[in-house]
Amino acid sequence: MRAKTAEDRKLIELFDPIAEAQGLNIVRIRMMGSSRAGGARRLQIMAERKSDGDIDVNECARLSRAISALIDEADPIPGEFVLEVSSPGIDRPLTRLEDFEAYEGLEARIELDRLAEGRKRFRGVLAGIEDDHIAIDLEGEAETAMIPFAWIVEAKLVLTDELMKRGAEARAARGDDEDEDEDFGDDDFEDDVANDDEED
Structure with a gap:
């Protein structure tokens, strides 16, 4: 990717x-x-x-x-x-397997090159990785989907309050000025x- x-x-x-x-x-x-x-x-x-x-x-x-x-x-x-x-x-693309682990707990959109569970597009909260599969808690559904990383053609974080909060915390930890825009x-x-x- x-x-x-x-x-x-x-x-x-x-x-x-x-x-x-x-x-x-x-x-x-x-x-x-x-x-x-x-x-x-x-x-x-x-x-x-x-x-x-x-x-x-x-x-x-x-x-x-x-x-x-x-x-x-x-x-x-x-x-x-x-x-x-x-x-x-800040609402970065996710292009490597380790990205999906690093941003666990944040919301993402994922698009596949083939159908999985009857669809190609998924949105939900990243739930880590298992071997070469991505775990995602699907929006509005009580299930976790396991998606092969090799099937993903596009993936990106969704700009949410939680993502903005994490970005602000990272800037504060680095000692950046508050008005500096990292994105x-x-x-x-x-x-x-x-x-x-x-x-x-």
Whole structure:
């Protein structure tokens, strides 16, 4: 789920070592738009610090510069595109098995690539993991669903009072200023990147 397409998977293999060298994890990569549609595509990279799951604008800028340098050298993306490096945000996507354990007790939406219990979409409170399955207490139902992690195509925390409270507590524990917004959005650091070898 960190990468959705074959192109995304190729890029994440290239970029993971760069992020790791800076003490960061890449949460998700998405190349958006089509090279055939005209105009610039958008390469969205969400990252966070390994130590505490946070990231600031300076770290986003540093990662963006390092990835841009690699792109200039390796030339893995045809055509023009906009590189966007950001925080996952407070209502973050859940892309790794350990995310579902780390955010146990919080509400999430999950979408599958196939039917399970007669549906593809689930909403409820995360109840941990068991082997390679996600446990979720379904909204309005007295049951816990067990979902294979491999079936999940999208998962995201739901912005609730409980999630906001946890975010505020985390900021307080780090000693951040109260008016500092940790969810600084998906467009905090963008670079326009042009590739000279554009497709015809």
